[in-house]
Amino acid sequence: MNLYIDGEWISSTRSAPVINPATEEVVGQVPLATIDDLDRAVAAAVRGGRVWRDTPIADRTRILLTAAGLLASRADRVARVMTTEQGKPLAEARGEVLRVAGALRWDAEDARRAYGRIIPSAGDTVLSVRQEPIGPVAAFTPWNFPAGSPMRKMAGALAAGCSIVIKASEETPGTAVEIVRCFAEAGLPAGALNLVFGDPAEVSAHLIAKPEIRLVAFTGSIPVGKLLAAQAGAAMKPSLMELGGHxxxxxxxxxxxxxxxxxxxxxxxxxxxxxxxxxxxxxxxxxxxxxxxxxxxxxxxxxxxxxxxxxxxxxxxxxxxxxxxxxxxxxxxxxxxxxxxxxxxxxxxxxxxxxxxxxxxxxxxxxxxxxxxxxxxxxxxxxxxxxxxxxxxxxxxxxxxxxxxxxxxxxxxxxxxxxxxxxxxxxNHCGGSVHEAPSGGVKSSGYGREGGPEGLEAYLVTKRVSHLLVD
Missing domain, CATH: 3.40.309.10 (Aldehyde Dehydrogenase; Chain A, domain 2)
Incomplete structure (x- = not known):
């Protein structure tokens, strides 16, 4: 396994063991990013983000749909990786992979409907509202859904036209690597998607503090979510928090x-x-x-x-x-x-x-x-x-x-x-998340929504444009 930064798979000078929870055996080593690796990832996200933002929506959609197709075609292989490193039954793992491929398809198509609007105004003025990508995103995901949690962040950010630096779980890295391979092979521009692993506190504090990062997206526990939200707030950055429940x-x-x-x-x-x-x-x-x-x-x-x-x-x-x-x-x-x-x-x-x-x-x-x-x-x-x-x-x-x-x-x-x-x-049932409808919490369980049209909104900014027509 390697880090994926600026379109390249790179090794690291540090690593940690990945344990199979069913056997307690070491099944691999996960690379741990250095500060230099993180800085390189952010710089790549800035460059790659410009390219991805300016890519026509039809081309962006085509690339994302291609990645979704690749992931679905590899469901059996990715599921086996997931079960080996996380433990869930193979049928559950395969179902998760297919669901996230569907979620990526949804977001890719829904991005074509991120409409602005023209507002009736004075005869010599065109008043409009535009939806634009918020910019580079820093995302952090847990181990319980090794495909589901990372894909929610990747799909939302990339569909909106943002670049992303994502720190997936060090306990379940192989699944995230397999997903990123699909994006890379689909033709995603270098730097648009960067995958890192590392010490959670070190990585999150460094990425959130970087001025180039414009949004923080996190799924995990309430205590950690509050800490990251405070760090984001101190830098006046919006955050998307999907936290614990009971x-x-x-x-x-x-x-x-x-x-x-x-x-x-x-x-x-x-x-x-x-x-x-x-x-x-x-x-x-x-x-x-x-x-x-x-x-x-x-x-x-x-x-x-x-x-x-x-x-x-x-x-x-x-x-x-x-x-x-x-x-x-x-x-x-x-x-x-x-x-x-x-x-x-x-x-x-x-x-x-x-x-x-x-x-x-x-x-x-x-x-x-x-x-x-x-x-x-x-x-x-x-x-x-x-x-x-x-x-x-x-x-x-x-x-x-x-x-x-x-x-x-x-x-x-x-x-x-x-x-x-x-x-x-x-x-009358205990339904799970679906990609066509929003999911998220209230009170200490977080804020913001993932899934559905609402899931794209966090990755977009609204720009009001008043254009005075002149001869």
């Missing part, structure tokens, strides 16, 4: 408890629960509690935990030892406060970072798993008597990314839609 699920009294449980389990344990929008607090009406728990346990028992490269596996390992330790601590804390472990909840006795999917009941409100984003395969289930109380509990935390509700009443659904404080809401 998504509540409210199962109303008129819902189908079995259907709600099945759909909740599928979403809860996808990617081993390492999803910022993962349903992570289950609030079930007291009349349905026992039926929901029984169905939830039955569905959880069907999960096959193992190496994501093996046939039949439906949940891979956690991505690293840190997440494994965090899960053990959250379960131990809940049990010490009176919660009951109904399934799983312990590390599996084998090499790799495997954790048995945990289902907890009787979890008190003060347990850490109820107030901290678990980001792993733990499902705490509690009961409620009144919908108003459930919504109050759901909204009591500083998170506001995703929320889910189950009901067979249109009136109750509207109460949920109006009552949840979240930027993403699904009723």
């Amino acid at each position: 998504a509540p699920v409210i199962v109303c009294a008129d819902a189908d408890p079995v259907q709600a449980a099945r759909r909740s389990v599928a979403a809860k344990f996808a990617n081993a629960g390492q999803v910022c929008t993962s349903p992570s607090r289950f609030l079930v009406h007291e009349s349905l509690h026992d039926a929901f728990v029984a169905a939830f346990l039955a569905e959880t028992a069907k999960i096959v935990v193992g190496n994501g490269l093996d046939d039949g596996v439906t949940m891979g390992p956690l991505a690293n030892a840190r997440r494994l330790k965090a899960m053990e601590e959250l379960v131990a804390d809940a049990v010490s406060r009176g919660a009951v472990v109904r399934a799983g909840g312990e590390r599996l006795d084998r090499p790799g970072f495997f954790f048995a999917p945990a289902v907890l009941t009787g979890v008190p409100a003060g347990a850490r798993v109820m107030v901290e984003e678990p980001f792993g395969p733990i499902a705490p289930i509690v009961s409620f008597a009144e919908l108003g109380d459930a919504l109050e509990t759901a909204n009591s935390l500083p998170y506001g990314l995703a929320a889910y509700g189950f009901t067979r009443s249109a009136r109750t659904a509207e109460k949920l839609i109006g009552g949840f404080e979240a930027g993403i809401l699904s009723i």
Whole structure:
């Protein structure tokens, strides 16, 4: 693996090991950028950004669509890389690759619709509004979606006509490298896209402080997001922040408890629960509690935990030892406060970072798993008597990314839609992100949107032009 700067694959004097979470074996070395590498990447982004901005939209679209086609055609190969370095089952990895190829197609086509407008004005003046690329972007992405998170930044920035320096995760570098290869082979101008890895704090502080960088885009934890947003704010740079969540699920009294449980389990344990929008607090009406728990346990028992490269596996390992330790601590804390472990909840006795999917009941409100984003395969289930109380509990935390509700009443659904404080809401299912609609949070879960027409807006600036006609 190498860094990609100014259209060239380059090595570095420093590196770090990449670990397969299913075996704990070293599968490669990721290069770590030096300060000189970062400066070269920014300079390349300035030069390449000018070329890319001035490339006709038809040509930009053609290049991006070609890259999307290359990525889709390599889905099997890229998925195997992703599973090896991140752990998710091969089917999930392949689905992620195909989704991001679709997202790139969407953004490439949507950029053709970034219209300005002509405003009626005085007879000797043409008053218009133009949409223009904001300029070079610095982006930072996590390890849980090695294709999805980087592509959201790359696709949005490049479709808008911006150049980008992206620091992908050092734990899952191979997937980002494969994606960048597709852009390079599609004919993207040198410098328009630059890929680096390195010490996260060092890289982010250096890139954000560079005056040439005009926008900061980040996906990750709330504490890190607040730090980067503060650094961007100090330099008067806009930022796009997609941060953590602790998504509540409210199962109303008129819902189908079995259907709600099945759909909740599928979403809860996808990617081993390492999803910022993962349903992570289950609030079930007291009349349905026992039926929901029984169905939830039955569905959880069907999960096959193992190496994501093996046939039949439906949940891979956690991505690293840190997440494994965090899960053990959250379960131990809940049990010490009176919660009951109904399934799983312990590390599996084998090499790799495997954790048995945990289902907890009787979890008190003060347990850490109820107030901290678990980001792993733990499902705490509690009961409620009144919908108003459930919504109050759901909204009591500083998170506001995703929320889910189950009901067979249109009136109750509207109460949920109006009552949840979240930027993403699904009723009667636990739907994930789609490229044709925006995703993003409220409160401490961030600001700005990715996906849909709104996803392009962050990478554009609005220019008002008043043109006085003269002879």
